Amino acid sequence: MKRRALITGITGQDGSYLAEFLLAKGYEVHGMVRRSSEEKFERIAHIRDRITLHQGDLLDQFSLASLLRIIDPQEVYNLAAQSFVPTSWNQPVLTGEFTALGVTKVLEAIRHTAPGARFYQASSSEMFGRVLETPQTEQTPFYPRSPYGVAKAYGHFITINYRESFGLFASSGILFNHESPRRGLEFVTRKVTHGAARIKLGLERGPVAKLGLGNLDARRDWGFAGDYVEAMWLMLQQEKADDYVIATNETHTVQELVEIAFARVGLDWKEHVTIDPAFIRPAEVDLLIGDPSKAKKKLGWQPKVGFRELVHMMVDADLERLKRLPEASL
Known part of the structure; x- marks a missing residue:
């Protein structure tokens, strides 16, 4: 029987690469999209007929729970967020709602509706901000320098909290900058x-x-998004949930x-x-450079591009x- 995965943020750069990757692994891929007056599916147009899209919203916990009941996924990848740092200065409250509280709502929906599902949270190197050590590892303290970085730090810690408090399989990838031809023009x-x-x-x-x-x-520390989605998948194939820095160390x-x-x-x-x-x-944020030693050792992952x-x-x-x-x- 095919494994099923739900990806929030499937229309984004990472979501499109992850959907391709999972399809190649034989998954049944579902994506959550927000209803908007302007549908933007360019990044997934080439695989649109091989995936199933559902309307939902990170701010609507009931829609999340409903989707989980319908899909019954083995894996949930939370890639949806307000992800552009400069915008977080102009819209700090919106950024906090989607990028921080949105994570809690997904976790709550999983806890009550699909507690056996494995959860991936997209954390960010922006959480390190004004870096307190170089290179940055999973143990480096956070010092975020933007509303986006602060919101991501909340999402990261609430993921750890649900893992430790409720026994959910919830892992975070602390991804450093990862780019591709599908990156938005604002980056x-x-x-x-x-x-x-x-x-x-x-x-x-x-x-x-x-x-x-x-x-x-x-x-x-810039890597290729196509390499980084493999690390996301590898995290959910481990015996125990954990957090990993994903970077090039350059x-x-x-x-x-x-x-x-x-x-x-x-x-x-x-x-x-x-x-x-x-x-x-x-x-x-002047200097970001990640040490992916743990991911290399435990996941067998390393960047190719x-x-x-x-x-x-x-x-x-x-x-x-x-x-x-x-x-x-x-």
Whole structure:
């Protein structure tokens, strides 16, 4: 009999890669989507006929419980959240409701409706914030520097709390930055690769096409989202639930990202990139680098795609995507 999995946030970057991964493993895949006036299924369009979508909402515990009764999944992956850090400054209450309390509502629904299901919570390196040690491990104290990081820390600890208090199989992946051609345009990696592709194709107007960015010295541990969803799955195949840092243990600056992306299209980044104060965070996270030793040892996981290869993959995909667009859409 096929194993069944429910993915919240299935239409996002991670959700789409995870759905593909689980389908390849022979799972019956269900996804929860919020009802909205504008349905966005681009990332899962190619597998839409192989998955089952259900309407539900992280803020509506009854809809969550109802879905769990209908689907009766063996595994639940909670990837839904307000996941863009700058937006969390503009909408801190909404971020807290979805990214923090939403986790509690999923856990409560599981506890009462499907206590045997294994639960995965998407935690974040943003919880480390102003880092207290380098590299960061599962034992590193949190010092979040944004409403998003604070909300993720709540979601992380409530997951541990339900595991220890109610015996649920609930694991968290403390995922460091993970990117792909499916990353949203609001994230700096995709903003850079898409910007470089647009400038290369002559789609930016003006004597010299410009791309405005924030702090070029900020350092991040960037991996490939397709690699990271495998780690999520591996966590739920273990004998005991636990928490794991998922990272590459390499750090790169935003400037390195820019240099590689513009070099890929044969351009000098210095001629096109400007610093825009609007993109500087109120409280910056300067250095994030994760130590995935525990995941390597206990899960047998390690990243396959390197940083340069990842940036090249994203630039190439943006070039192809932009070339296919009709003239009016450019």
